[in-house]
Amino acid sequence: MKKTIKDYDLSGKKVIIRCDFNVPIENGIIKDESRIKKSLKTIRYARKQGAKVILMSHLGRVKTIEDKEKYTLKPVAERLSKLLRKKVKFINETRGQNLENAIDNMKDKDVILIENTRFEDLDGKKESNNDKELGKYWASLGDIFINDAFGTIHRSHASNLGIASNIPNGLGFLVEEEIKKLTKLTNKPRKPYTIILGGAKVSDKIGVISNLITKADYILIGGGMAFTFLKAAGFNIGSSLCEREKLSYCKEMLENYPDKLILPIDVITATEIKDNTKTHERFINEIEEDEMGLDIGPRTLEVFKQYLDDCKTIFWNGPVGCFETKGFENGTKELFEIITNTKAYTLVGGGDTARAATTFNYENKISHVSTGGGASLAFLEGIELPALKIINEKK
Ligand code: ADP
Ligand code: MG
Numbered sequence: 001m002k003k004t005i006k007d008y009d010l011s012g013k014k015v016i017i018r019c020d021f022n023v024p025i026e027n028g029i030i031k032d033e034s035r036i037k038k039s040l041k042t043i044r045y046a047r048k049q050g051a052k053v054i055l056m057s058h059l060g061r062v063k064t065i066e067d068k069e070k071y072t073l074k075p076v077a078e079r080l081s082k083l084l085r086k087k088v089k090f091i092n093e094t095r096g097q098n099l100e101n102a103i104d105n106m107k108d109k110d111v112i113l114i115e116n117t118r119f120e121d122l123d124g125k126k127e128s129n130n131d132k133e134l135g136k137y138w139a140s141l142g143d144i145f146i147n148d149a150f151g152t153i154h155r156s157h158a159s160n161l162g163i164a165s166n167i168p169n170g171l172g173f174l175v176e177e178e179i180k181k182l183t184k185l186t187n188k189p190r191k192p193y194t195i196i197l198g199g200a201k202v203s204d205k206i207g208v209i210s211n212l213i214t215k216a217d218y219i220l221i222g223g224g225m226a227f228t229f230l231k232a233a234g235f236n237i238g239s240s241l242c243e244r245e246k247l248s249y250c251k252e253m254l255e256n257y258p259d260k261l262i263l264p265i266d267v268i269t270a271t272e273i274k275d276n277t278k279t280h281e282r283f284i285n286e287i288e289e290d291e292m293g294l295d296i297g298p299r300t301l302e303v304f305k306q307y308l309d310d311c312k313t314i315f316w317n318g319p320v321g322c323f324e325t326k327g328f329e330n331g332t333k334e335l336f337e338i339i340t341n342t343k344a345y346t347l348v349g350g351g352d353t354a355r356a357a358t359t360f361n362y363e364n365k366i367s368h369v370s371t372g373g374g375a376s377l378a379f380l381e382g383i384e385l386p387a388l389k390i391i392n393e394k395k
Helices: 034-048 074-084 097-104 117-122 132-140 158-164 173-186 202-212 225-232 244-256 298-308 330-340 351-359 374-381
Strands: 014-018 052-056 088-091 111-114 144-147 169-171 193-197 218-221 266-270 280-283 292-296 313-317 345-349 368-370
Touching: 014 034, 014 158, 034 052, 034 074, 034 173, 034 351, 074 088, 074 111, 088 097, 097 111, 117 158, 132 158, 144 158, 169 173, 173 313, 173 345, 173 368, 173 374, 193 202, 193 298, 202 225, 202 244, 202 374, 218 225, 218 298, 225 244, 225 292, 266 298, 292 298, 292 330, 298 330, 313 330, 313 374, 330 351, 345 351, 345 374, 351 368
Parallel strands: 014 052, 014 144, 052 111, 088 111, 144 169, 193 218, 193 313, 313 345, 345 368
Antiparallel strands: 266 280, 266 292
């Protein structure tokens, strides 16, 4: 068992909490604050125990100087202040005298939020490559490190693995809960067990299939993920999302698991991703050259339903269509209806998939909505997660 925040006396200690505040922000406005809300339990507990609370998080991917304005955590500090009813001091730097002074001046129960950890990526990807000096420096700012960012638990970054390598550490309540819920799927899941995969991060996620297929009875594939498989199966996919380097992998998977990998038989197509644009319902051998497949069709939903109806365990990552755009939301919405009408233990993971659950009002009907997409997939694969492994074991 891993140590948790409860295993430490936090009173008067500087406690660094790595949160997942990777929320959608447009023009300074937070579009979905559910990740912030889910981190409150750990922050509130640390304050109640009398800790000096130092919060860190990444936000988006920071590649250029211009990205800094788009990906500042300042709006999160403001939102957090309201939710905690306590001023959260925002430090617009990731290192330096100003930050160190602010921490030195903290009183018990004070809260500080440090700027986006990925600003350090502008200088040789120090955060994302777990630069040893950076991890050591951040660790030097606190006494105890608590990892409460499940979304990045599968990454080896300076702000998780790096800090944890240097000071006493444990898990926050959010990560503890995620692990408890996901373990239901790794430790003898009730069968039949079906996984639904979709979404747009195809190259990131397609590789997990070879591992997951040995654990689940079926994998239903929708969303952007489906089209590389459909192309590998010989269909013309028009301008749909396709990962060319993965075609031979997909072909091999389809040959090895013809009865376990289930692909769409029809899709909704259009020539642009725009609200209420003209759409077509096509069988997968009818997609035209200038069209993109942007949702699964009604016949595919019928097929998927047959695989899901009598399931005891269902995991879903990645929307099966561009659910944010009017005209392509039906597949994702109907799939929520189908899975929430089964008797299965239902676990849905991923930032966008979770957002779809909220958008269509299904979040309370699902057994567990995970904050991590890639992270939950990696956990289910059973591969080693260094940022989790490094956390101290209970004696
Ligand atoms: P998650 O955040 O849940 O892990 P992803 O980030 O992998 O999921 O993918 C979510 C995105 O996938 C959504 O923004 C959705 O619009 C997009 N998407 C779903 N289906 C398709 C498709 N057929 N073509 C292109 N994008 C798609
Ligand atoms: Mg996403």
